[in-house]
Amino acid sequence: MACFLVSAAEAVIVTAVEKAVEKKEKAPTEMTIGFENGAPETAVKIPFSQKLKWLRNLLWGGTVLLAFEHIWHGEVVPWFPFLTAAADPADAVEMLHEMATVGVIMALLVTAVWLGMLGVAALIEKRAQREAQAGEATEAAL
Amino acid sequence: MTLLVTAFAAVISTVLWYKNAPKSDMMLGVLCLMYWGASLMWLVDAVFEYAELKAEYFTPAPAEMLNDLFLGLSVVALGLIVWLVILLIKDPRGVVKATLFKKK
Numbered sequence: 001m002a003c004f005l006v007s008a009a010e011a012v013i014v015t016a017v018e019k020a021v022e023k024k025e026k027a028p029t030e031m032t033i034g035f036e037n038g039a040p041e042t043a044v045k046i047p048f049s050q051k052l053k054w055l056r057n058l059l060w061g062g063t064v065l066l067a068f069e070h071i072w073h074g075e076v077v078p079w080f081p082f083l084t085a086a087a088d089p090a091d092a093v094e095m096l097h098e099m100a101t102v103g104v105i106m107a108l109l110v111t112a113v114w115l116g117m118l119g120v121a122a123l124i125e126k127r128a129q130r131e132a133q134a135g136e137a138t139e140a141a142l
Numbered sequence: 143m144t145l146l147v148t149a150f151a152a153v154i155s156t157v158l159w160y161k162n163a164p165k166s167d168m169m170l171g172v173l174c175l176m177y178w179g180a181s182l183m184w185l186v187d188a189v190f191e192y193a194e195l196k197a198e199y200f201t202p203a204p205a206e207m208l209n210d211l212f213l214g215l216s217v218v219a220l221g222l223i224v225w226l227v228i229l230l231i232k233d234p235r236g237v238v239k240a241t242l243f244k245k246k
Contacts (some may be wrong), residue, residue, distance in 0.1 A: 007183065031211040054175060063178025064224060065217050069144065072213050102190050106183040113182060 001075055001085045001095040004066035006103030007110065011059035018056055022049040031129060041132075045125065053113040062110060143207055145184040146216025151221065152177035167234045173225040180217065 028044040070076040075084055085095035155177055159170040202210070230238055242244045 003187070004183070009177075057172055057175035058179035058182070060179070061172075061221070061224075062179030065148070065180035065221060066178070066183050067219060068220050069213060072216070102186060106186045108187055110179055111181050113178075 001091075001098045002070070002083050003098055003103035003106060004063050004070065006099055007059050007066070007107045008063045010107045010111070011056060011063055014056045014059060014064075018049055018052040021052060025049055043128075046121070051118060051121070054117060055111065058110050058114060059107075059116060062106070065077075143202075143210035144214040145181065145188050146215060147211065148177055148184060148217055151218045152181045169225070169229050169232065169234060172228055173221065176221050176225065177218075180221070181209045 025047050028047050031045050067076060071131055076082060077084055081087055083095065085091035152174065155174045159174050162168060162170060188199075189209060233239055
């Protein structure tokens with residue numbers, strides 16, 4: 001009915017936070033990592049604002065495509081009150097219930113997947129740093 | 143069906159992104175995340191629908207399935223259009239800029 005509005009609200013907040021973080025961010029951190037041949041090389045760590053962009057794109061993408069589905073099903077209309085369910089009090093209650101259940105779980109799942117992506121990215125960064133340290137140690141031993 | 147079509151679009155765009163990474167001049171990452179976001183949201187929708195309909199969820203009427211397939215394809219097309227607009231506006235390869243301004 002209007003479950004995408006919860007994700008849309010989160011997307012607006014994430015976009016604002018991302019812009020604020022981007023302004024405050026200093027020069028990206030340099031680190032030594034090991035690429036495919038294990039040789040240590042200097043690379044730039046992805047800034048947090050870039051990682052926030054992943055969440056922003058997940059949320060906006062999902063919101064736009066779901067909004068289209070709601071237009072397709074006639075649940076969103078181009079005239080006031082824009083949501084057909086909002087015109088009838090009984091339907092409005094059902095709509096709010098759907099937003100509180102389906103909508104909130106959608107936003108939570110997308111955020112959880114993004115947190116998982118952050119975890120995997122951190123693991124890959126640590127592994128690359130370890131490989132570089134091992135490469136440096138081997139070079140020093142030779 | 144809409145979830146299935148969008149999930150396939152997400153997988154295909156992710157494979158294309160991986161093939162072209164770390165180059166990002168086609169902004170395929172944006173397309174991937176857009177489709178994955180929609181797929182995750184429709185997954186939640188599907189779980190709720192399954193909880194309501196149980197096994198009936200997997201045996202939709204042919205007309206309903208066709209409508210969902212049509213919707214899924216339209217969603218994929220809309221995603222591609224949104225991505226194309228972002229690509230042309232951000233213009234990471236400077237193609238639009240080079241077309242609009244010719245060097246003297």
